[in-house]
Amino acid sequence: MQPVFALVDCNNFYASCEKLFRPDLNDLPVIVLSNNDGCVVARSKEAKALDIKMGVPVHQIQDKIHHQQIVVFSSNYALYADISHRVMTTLASLTPEVEVYSIDEAFCEVGTLRLLQSFTELGLNIRATVQQHIGMTVCVGIAPTKTLAKLANHGAKKYPATQGVVDLTDPARQQRLMAMVPVEDVWGVGRKISKRLNAQGITTALQLAQADPKTIRQQFSVVLERTVRELNGQPCFTMETQPTAKQQIVVSRSFGQRMVNMDLMREAISDFIATGCYKLRKERRKAKTMSFYFTTSYFAKGPRHSGYQVIHLAQASDDPRVFSSRMSQELPTLWRDGFPYAKAGVMFADFERPDVTQLSLFDQPSDGKSERLLATIDQIHAQGLGRLYFASQGNHQPHWQTKQLHRSPSYTTKWAELARVR
DNA sequence: TCTGGGGTCCTAGGACCC
DNA sequence: TCTGGGGTCCTAGGACCC
Known part of the structure; x- marks a missing residue:
């Protein structure tokens, strides 16, 4: 069927x-x-x-x-x-x-x-x-x-x-609607591609549906070819009901104020690392690769600079201390004084499942201390008993925290902020 | 003054191998 | 003088999505 x-x-x-x-x-x-x-x-x-x-x-x-x-x-x-x-x-x-x-x-x-x-x-x-x-x-x-x-x-x-x-x-109804919808409103057609399509005289969804899939593949990509076929009622995408394992985990933020102090930057990135490692543990994964970056504003008129560094571990980890100490070593070589940095982030990749971690010849198998420590921290957070920080995360969050001047209460997820009925 | 964050997939090109 | 071809793997970058 x-x-x-x-x-x-x-x-x-x-x-x-x-x-x-x-x-x-x-x-x-x-x-x-x-x-x-x-x-x-x-x-x-x-x-x-x-x-x-x-x-x-x-x-x-x-x-x-x-x-x-x-x-x-x-x-x-x-x-x-x-x-x-x-x-x-x-x-x-x-x-x-x-x-x-x-x-x-x-x-x-x-x-x-x-x-x-x-x-x-x-x-x-x-x-x-x-x-x-x-x-x-x-x-x-x-x-x-x-x-x-x-x-x-x-x-x-x-x-x-x-x-x-x-x-x-109903196919007749499909045609009628497609004739009214601009091609840029089709799922999978973004700004760049709609511009190129328009230049070829393809401006509606219907015109895209009537294009030759093979030609579209040649001129654009297999992705757009699938879109053409789907518009003609030929399914190329199926239901995906099982959540697929993540390939990468990203934590990045713009700062509430420009950052000009390297030590504060170190704390901010350490904080992102801690968040990323928490996400890793939630996904039940360890990462072999982490990269981090910091950059001046993309929109700023003044001088620009950004630092970027990839870190490879011999052994996959989900422990913020491992990533933070490596980041700390690298940061001074990338840092330039005097630039107003606006944003930073970390990316984790090359995941392994904790239960199949590959040791290299000279690695010591884990004694489980780090795992127990992190599990304890996660548990304390989950129970709402307060927050624990690693020293590398510092205590200067107010200096760089993102702005959130208009946040509504957590009506459904914090006891203290439940909606009240009068 | 002030412009988000977190993902995926595909492709091209280079390195390397036989 | 004559300088292959095919395969894999990796990475960077581009495009898209919400």
Whole structure:
């Protein structure tokens, strides 16, 4: 049996999460900012109506925020992750297979459900149930391929007459919608590629669907060829319900203030390393390679500089002390005094599973001390008994911490910040 | 003054081997 | 004078996604 994909996508997800706990904001324009309160990453429909663009730096719209009384939030990922989990759990109760595709959307395989109801009825039911259980509004696009399901969802969002559900299983309907959708709105077609396609006279999804897949592969890549085939109803992407093991782990931040002191930089990077190692342990992996970098602002007019260094370990590790001491050795050789560094980060790669760690000839097998120490620290954190830091992380966080001037309470993940009902 | 963070996949090109 | 071809592995960079 041919698969049928339903793409369920939350509307204005971050902004909607904030509104869930603030009914007083119901009809007000709300925006959510990226880390460091840098740019706009989510807008409520009222904010969209005020023509606030996605990704715009917040300092460029300060006046508008003030005059239109736009409500501003810093990102609160703990809250969004928790709401996301609730949405996904509800979807899992309604459909046989769920692939969590991102924090605010999921593909559901619904081919077998056609015997019970029409796809439109199914979509409306999903929408009503998520609304009732969580208070989150979703749109549903249903089609024989993931790319067409994305397109259907796009239509459901754009045209209110659809009531948020588009069944795109009918080829004639596919053609009609594709003719209306600009090619840059197709899943997998970004800025660069749409520009090149436009230059060739391909401006709509339908024109891309009608292009010759072999030619597209030659001129672009196998990736875009798959997109063309998917637009024609030929599935190239399947459901991926098992979370795949990560290939790399990245921790990077922009600083709240420019960093001009090497010792503070060392502390900041050590802190990122500690976070990364925690993520490694959560994934049950050890890394053989870590790289770190620090850089001046990409946008700054003044002099620029960045340092970058890859560190290879003989033996994979998830212990921050191992990575931090190597980073500490290398940092002075990369550092330049006088540059206002704006951002830094660490990347872990070359993962091994802890239970199959390969020792080299001269390595001592671990005595388990480090593992027990780290496990104890993780446990203390998990139980909320306080926070432990390695000395290399320092105690100067306020000097470089990201800005978060508008963060909402952790309504669902911290006892002290639970929502109150009066 | 003020511009996010975390991922994946693919490709081209170089090093190296036989 | 004449200077191969095919394979693998690795890395960097580019494109995309949310």
